[in-house]
Each structure stands twice: as C-alpha cells, then as structure tokens.
Amino acid sequence: MADGALIENRTFDEIAVGDTASLTRTLSEEDIQLFALVSGDVDPAHLDADYAATDIFRRVIAHGMWGGGLISAVLGTELPGPGAIYLSQSLRFARPVGIGDTITASVTVSEKRAERHVVLLDCRCVNQEGEEVISGQAEVEAPIEKVRRPRAALPEVRLARHxxxxxxxxxxxxxxxxxxxxxxxxxxxxxxxxxxxxxxxxxxxxxxxxxxxxxxxxxxxxxxxxxxxxxxxxxxxxxxxxxxxxxxxxxxxxxxxxxxxxxxxxxxxxxxxxxxxxxxxxxxxxxxxxxxxxxxxxxxxxxxxxxxxxxxxxxxxxxxxxxxxxxxxxxxxxxxxxxxxxxxxxxxxxxxxxxxxxxxxxxxxxxxxxxxxxxxxxxxxxxxxxxxxxxxxxxxxxxxxxxxxxxxxxxxxxxxxxxxxxxxxxxxxxxxxxxxxxxxxxxxxxxxxxxxxxxxxxxxxxxxxxxxxxxxxx
Incomplete structure (x- = not known):
C-alpha cells in the first residue's frame, strides 16, 4: 500500500500469480472473550482459563478466530482487498494455537481463472517459532473496479472485567x-x-x-x-x-x-x-x-x-x-x-x-x-x-x-x-x-x-x- 492511511484493492487484472500479502496478530484472552461475545459461543471450555492449555480449546480458537478471521482479514483488506467476494475456503490445522501465540497469516495467489474473475490463494499461518499451524486454500471473486479510500478507524472496545x-x-x-x-x-x-x-x-x-x-x-x-x-x-x-x-x-x-x-x-x-x-x-x-x-x-x-x-x-x-x-x-x-x-x-x-x-x-x-x-x-x-x-x-x-x-x-x-x-x-x-x-x-x-x-x-x-x-x- 502506498499510504498507511488508505486502503486500496488489487483488481483481477492487477493480480499476478505469486502475489502475496500477510498480517500478524498475537492471541490474547480478551480476543477470546470478544469472539465469544460476537459469536455467542459461551462454552465454558472456551472461556474458562482452566481449559486454556488443552488442545481442544486451542484448536477451536485457532479455527474460529485465526484460521477464518486472520486469513479473511488479509483477503478483505490486502489481497485482493475491498470488493472481493469470498466463495470458499478449506483449512487444515496442524498445531494448536493458544493465548500469547503470535500468528502470521499469509495468502499467496496460486491460480487465476478469467471466468467470473476467480482467484485461488494458498493460505498459511505460522506461529512465533516459524511452525506452520494452519494451511489451506481460499477461493475468491476478485474485484474488477479500483477502490482506494481512507482506512476506517476501528472503535476502541473495552471488556468490563470483574x-x-x-x-x-x-x-x-x-x-x-x-x-x-x-x-x-x-x-x-x-x-x-x-x-x-x-x-x-x-x-x-x-x-x-x-x-x-x-x-x-x-x-x-x-x-x-x-x-x-x-x-x-x-x-x-x-x-x-x-x-x-x-x-x-x-x-x-x-x-x-x-x-x-x-x-x-x-x-x-x-x-x-x-x-x-x-x-x-x-x-x-x-x-x-x-x-x-x-x-x-x-x-x-x-x-x-x-x-x-x-x-x-x-x-x-x-x-x-x-x-x-x-x-x-x-x-x-x-x-x-x-x-x-x-x-x-x-x-x-x-x-x-x-x-x-x-x-x-x-x-x-x-x-x-x-x-x-x-x-x-x-x-x-x-x-x-x-x-x-x-x-x-x-x-x-x-x-x-x-x-x-x-x-x-x-x-x-x-x-x-x-x-x-x-x-x-x-x-x-x-x-x-x-x-x-x-x-x-x-x-x-x-x-x-x-x-x-x-x-x-x-x-x-x-x-x-x-x-x-x-x-x-x-
């Protein structure tokens, strides 16, 4: 992106096989609580700190928040960016993800299809140790019109803790x-x-x-x-x-x-x-x-x-x-x-x-x-x-x-x-x-x-x- 204050997409014609984009986030307890609030998933096994070390807990969070969420964020804001339409996604979870893990989600263009302007992207998430935790593929319909506009400022969200x-x-x-x-x-x-x-x-x-x-x-x-x-x-x-x-x-x-x-x-x-x-x-x-x-x-x-x-x-x-x-x-x-x-x-x-x-x-x-x-x-x-x-x-x-x-x-x-x-x-x-x-x-x-x-x-x-x-x- 030319300007950090702007968000700009890549149209189907601008995208080339091999193009890549990524973002990095660290999983916190507050992320889990916010996810539960938005999704309605209040299973104690997902929210109780006593379960935080279990593979079940970690895999659910990896799938729900990072597997879908982080990769979706890359596709929606970076490659292709605004105007992209999510068609399908398949993911495989190789390792658990837990609180404190820093996950880098990346997508790489593997194929372009002129019909309906479809783009296939290889998806990959690695942790702070460089270990692959998620892999898979996404299929999106790329935009054909250019979008370049100010990046929306997200509101500050605080969770009440008791x-x-x-x-x-x-x-x-x-x-x-x-x-x-x-x-x-x-x-x-x-x-x-x-x-x-x-x-x-x-x-x-x-x-x-x-x-x-x-x-x-x-x-x-x-x-x-x-x-x-x-x-x-x-x-x-x-x-x-x-x-x-x-x-x-x-x-x-x-x-x-x-x-x-x-x-x-x-x-x-x-x-x-x-x-x-x-x-x-x-x-x-x-x-x-x-x-x-x-x-x-x-x-x-x-x-x-x-x-x-x-x-x-x-x-x-x-x-x-x-x-x-x-x-x-x-x-x-x-x-x-x-x-x-x-x-x-x-x-x-x-x-x-x-x-x-x-x-x-x-x-x-x-x-x-x-x-x-x-x-x-x-x-x-x-x-x-x-x-x-x-x-x-x-x-x-x-x-x-x-x-x-x-x-x-x-x-x-x-x-x-x-x-x-x-x-x-x-x-x-x-x-x-x-x-x-x-x-x-x-x-x-x-x-x-x-x-x-x-x-x-x-x-x-x-x-x-x-x-x-x-x-x-x-």
Missing part, C-alpha cells in the same frame, strides 16, 4: 452457609437474589414475610422454595422487625433486604433497645468494580447518612477501612473527596477533610492512609495528581472514596454504574451484623458479591478481628 468480584466469591468458598434473615422477599427479584446466594453456598436464607406473597413471588420467578424456612409476617414493617429479632436472638448471622424500602428496614435496625446498633455509627458502602480501573473502589456513604458531621464521617471511614481489610486490602488508601484539593473555609467538606486527616495523624482513625481534600480526578488518576503537583501516598491510588454527603455518593455510584458500566455491591456496616442491600437492577454477579462481602465480614467478626465494632448491650 476479577475482583470473582475473587471475593472465591474467598467464601470454604465454610458453612451463613444463616440469613431475609426481610420481606415478596418480589421475584428479591427472592431470586436470596436463592441465588443459597445456591452459591453463601447463605441459608430464612424467608420472612407474608407467606402467600412469598410463594407467589417464587411462582413468578420459577423457583422451588420447598427447602427453605418461611417465617410468617403480616406486612413489610412486621417482616423487618422479625428479621431484626432473629438476628438479636442469634438465629441469623446476616440481615438481607428484600422487596421493602431501605428506610423501612433501617427503622427496625437503628433503635437502641430493639435494633442492631453498636457504638459505631451505621453507614453504607459500595464495593465497586469499574471497567478499566485496576482495583475495586469502596465508595461511602451513598445510602444511610444524609449529611454526616465530622465525627460521623470518622466512623464512616473506620467502617470502610474495616471493610477494606476484610476484602484483602491491608492498608487502604482513603481519599476524602471535595470539589477542590485545597482547604477552603467557604467549603465545609474541605475543613472536614483536613480535620479527619489530623485525627488519623493522632491515632484517632487507624488502619489506613488518609489524605484530603482531594478532587475525584486527583484521587483516582495518578496523571491528574502529577499535573496538579500533588505529592501524596493516596492521590491517584485511592481505594476508598469518602464523599461529602449522601447526594454526592449516590450520584457518583450511579454515574459509574450507568455511564461507566461498573457493578456496585452494597453493604451496610457498623451494625451488629452486616446488612445486605441489593437492587432489582443488580446483575447476578453483583448480588453474589454483596452476599460474599457480608459473609466475609460476619466471619471476621466471629473471629473477633481487630477493628470491628464491639456489640452494644441490649
């Missing part, structure tokens, strides 16, 4: 299912969330609510609940109260929200005499998996505390640090967010950030590294932090994002979810037991991740892990 959630669920694979009081699971979505967690071995649900409504929800969801205990309750408020009572009595180790409002559930949780309060402020946190971000982000508080003061923010941070420890972050970096990265007396959130950092300096908040105020870009982007000259162990590498108020946290989490494709596993912290909050819009992976986080927290509390809130007396 390895962090998978790791969380794997951490709970050992141990008995956790008895869980599920308050008012009277919709198909709410009931399914609890049953999915039971099927994953995470918990043993106690279904609390009007029995007829629970059974109707099971029917709508196509679920069999014959093996699960139902605790009758008159309505959603009664279900919340009875769920909390089961936790207080020790019959349940977790509390899970069903199809009732969060406010209804929390109204049964917060009373000092009958609820689940501890000396620690109750707060909410999202464990978010954001596509393209290397680590999970903990965002707090987006659901419980509307406008927390300094001392309440201190407890919110303590709860988030405890959560980070349980999911495997030994010394989490905590960014206290504001709109700016300097203290401004006209912006109370910057004053709170400065006060919280001083509290950490004096040992009033432990277990993590705090910095603030930080704007969101400076908290999560090292490039943005460098651009503004911010020298901090937290800036650009934050794992916990502490928002100024509920509105900011809720908007940030939903922006990441609906515009950034993130998953958000919700959990309520600081009570006697973890409280699982799931949404009808949550994916199965997110629901299981929320339950897995709760199970890990409950197990850590059982082992009297340092830093977890002490139980308050009744």
């Amino acid at each position: 390895d962090g959630y998978r790791r969380l669920i794997e951490l709970t694979s050992h141990g008995e299912p956790m008895p869980t009081a599920v308050a008012h699971p009277c919709s198909a979505a709410a009931l399914s969330a609890a049953l999915e967690a039971a099927e994953a071995g995470l918990m043993a649900p106690l279904l609390i609510g009007p029995e007829t409504r629970i059974r109707k929800a099971a029917e709508e969801a196509g679920r069999d609940i014959s093996g699960f205990a139902i605790v009758p309750a008159d309505h959603s408020h009664d279900a919340a109260a009875k769920a909390v009572a089961l936790v207080r009595s020790g019959e349940a180790k977790l509390l899970m929200k069903g199809s009732l409002h969060t406010d209804e559930l929390m109204s049964a949780v917060v009373p000092s005499a009958t609820g689940l309060r501890t000396e620690r402020r109750i707060s909410h946190a999202y464990v978010m998996e954001v596509p393209g971000h290397p680590t999970p982000l903990i965002i707090t508080d987006a659901a419980i505390n509307i406008a927390p003061d300094l001392e309440e923010k201190a407890d919110i941070i303590r709860n988030a640090i405890d959560l980070a420890h349980v999911i495997g972050i030994e010394r989490p970096r905590v960014a206290i967010l504001s709109a700016v990265e300097t203290v401004n007396p006209a912006m109370p959130s910057t004053l709170d950030a400065a006060g919280l950092c001083k509290m950490a300096d004096r040992g009033q908040i432990t277990g993590g590294v705090l910095d603030g105020p930080l704007a969101l870009d400076n908290a999560i982007s090292e490039a943005a932090a460098r651009e503004k000259g911010i020298d901090s162990p937290v800036a650009g590498k934050a794992e916990i994002l502490v928002v100024p108020n509920l509105e900011a946290g809720n908007m940030l989490a939903k922006q990441l979810t609906f515009l950034g494709g993130a998953d958000a596993a919700g959990i309520v912290l600081g009570a006697r037991v973890p409280i699982i909050l799931t949404s009808r819009a949550d994916s199965l992976r997110t629901r299981l991740a929320s339950c897995a986080v709760a199970v890990l927290l409950a197990r850590a509390a059982t082992k009297a892990a340092p830093g977890l809130p002490e139980k308050a007396s009744a």
Whole structure:
C-alpha cells in the first residue's frame, strides 16, 4: 500500500500469480472473550482459563478466530482487498494455537481463472517459532473496479472485567452457609437474589414475610422454595422487625433486604433497645468494580447518612477501612473527596477533610492512609495528581472514596454504574451484623458479591478481628 492511511484493492487484472500479502496478530484472552461475545459461543471450555492449555480449546480458537478471521482479514483488506467476494475456503490445522501465540497469516495467489474473475490463494499461518499451524486454500471473486479510500478507524472496545468480584466469591468458598434473615422477599427479584446466594453456598436464607406473597413471588420467578424456612409476617414493617429479632436472638448471622424500602428496614435496625446498633455509627458502602480501573473502589456513604458531621464521617471511614481489610486490602488508601484539593473555609467538606486527616495523624482513625481534600480526578488518576503537583501516598491510588454527603455518593455510584458500566455491591456496616442491600437492577454477579462481602465480614467478626465494632448491650 502506498499510504498507511488508505486502503486500496488489487483488481483481477492487477493480480499476478505469486502475489502475496500477510498480517500478524498475537492471541490474547480478551480476543477470546470478544469472539465469544460476537459469536455467542459461551462454552465454558472456551472461556474458562482452566481449559486454556488443552488442545481442544486451542484448536477451536485457532479455527474460529485465526484460521477464518486472520486469513479473511488479509483477503478483505490486502489481497485482493475491498470488493472481493469470498466463495470458499478449506483449512487444515496442524498445531494448536493458544493465548500469547503470535500468528502470521499469509495468502499467496496460486491460480487465476478469467471466468467470473476467480482467484485461488494458498493460505498459511505460522506461529512465533516459524511452525506452520494452519494451511489451506481460499477461493475468491476478485474485484474488477479500483477502490482506494481512507482506512476506517476501528472503535476502541473495552471488556468490563470483574476479577475482583470473582475473587471475593472465591474467598467464601470454604465454610458453612451463613444463616440469613431475609426481610420481606415478596418480589421475584428479591427472592431470586436470596436463592441465588443459597445456591452459591453463601447463605441459608430464612424467608420472612407474608407467606402467600412469598410463594407467589417464587411462582413468578420459577423457583422451588420447598427447602427453605418461611417465617410468617403480616406486612413489610412486621417482616423487618422479625428479621431484626432473629438476628438479636442469634438465629441469623446476616440481615438481607428484600422487596421493602431501605428506610423501612433501617427503622427496625437503628433503635437502641430493639435494633442492631453498636457504638459505631451505621453507614453504607459500595464495593465497586469499574471497567478499566485496576482495583475495586469502596465508595461511602451513598445510602444511610444524609449529611454526616465530622465525627460521623470518622466512623464512616473506620467502617470502610474495616471493610477494606476484610476484602484483602491491608492498608487502604482513603481519599476524602471535595470539589477542590485545597482547604477552603467557604467549603465545609474541605475543613472536614483536613480535620479527619489530623485525627488519623493522632491515632484517632487507624488502619489506613488518609489524605484530603482531594478532587475525584486527583484521587483516582495518578496523571491528574502529577499535573496538579500533588505529592501524596493516596492521590491517584485511592481505594476508598469518602464523599461529602449522601447526594454526592449516590450520584457518583450511579454515574459509574450507568455511564461507566461498573457493578456496585452494597453493604451496610457498623451494625451488629452486616446488612445486605441489593437492587432489582443488580446483575447476578453483583448480588453474589454483596452476599460474599457480608459473609466475609460476619466471619471476621466471629473471629473477633481487630477493628470491628464491639456489640452494644441490649
């Protein structure tokens, strides 16, 4: 090609026997996932990394992606190029192709037939060792009109990865299912969330609510609940109260929200005499998996505390640090967010950030590294932090994002979810037991991740892990 920015074909008259063209690509795991997405081939043997070394796996990928795909790309963009019509192809697979292999696909003209302007091409793929992995022949109808136009720019495609959630669920694979009081699971979505967690071995649900409504929800969801205990309750408020009572009595180790409002559930949780309060402020946190971000982000508080003061923010941070420890972050970096990265007396959130950092300096908040105020870009982007000259162990590498108020946290989490494709596993912290909050819009992976986080927290509390809130007396 005369110009790398242009794509140009070779007409039948321009093609000569012996002409050749090639391209080289390296097979990655993302290539396999993209192929599965486009083709609909979701056979676990093709997608599960545990199968990646098998010949069956490698030969399927060689045939589906490289044997057809790479050779087709050469024929469609190089020789003959645009306007060519694929008539037939026969391929033989000599060696397996696996992740990390670099494949060079080449085509060479072996014969021309004037009738219908048919061209036969020998096809060959070799790996990085020069070993032939694919050979065969293609038959195409070559173009008779010249095409020369700008090469189309392909869109950037990113696959959302959720390895962090998978790791969380794997951490709970050992141990008995956790008895869980599920308050008012009277919709198909709410009931399914609890049953999915039971099927994953995470918990043993106690279904609390009007029995007829629970059974109707099971029917709508196509679920069999014959093996699960139902605790009758008159309505959603009664279900919340009875769920909390089961936790207080020790019959349940977790509390899970069903199809009732969060406010209804929390109204049964917060009373000092009958609820689940501890000396620690109750707060909410999202464990978010954001596509393209290397680590999970903990965002707090987006659901419980509307406008927390300094001392309440201190407890919110303590709860988030405890959560980070349980999911495997030994010394989490905590960014206290504001709109700016300097203290401004006209912006109370910057004053709170400065006060919280001083509290950490004096040992009033432990277990993590705090910095603030930080704007969101400076908290999560090292490039943005460098651009503004911010020298901090937290800036650009934050794992916990502490928002100024509920509105900011809720908007940030939903922006990441609906515009950034993130998953958000919700959990309520600081009570006697973890409280699982799931949404009808949550994916199965997110629901299981929320339950897995709760199970890990409950197990850590059982082992009297340092830093977890002490139980308050009744």
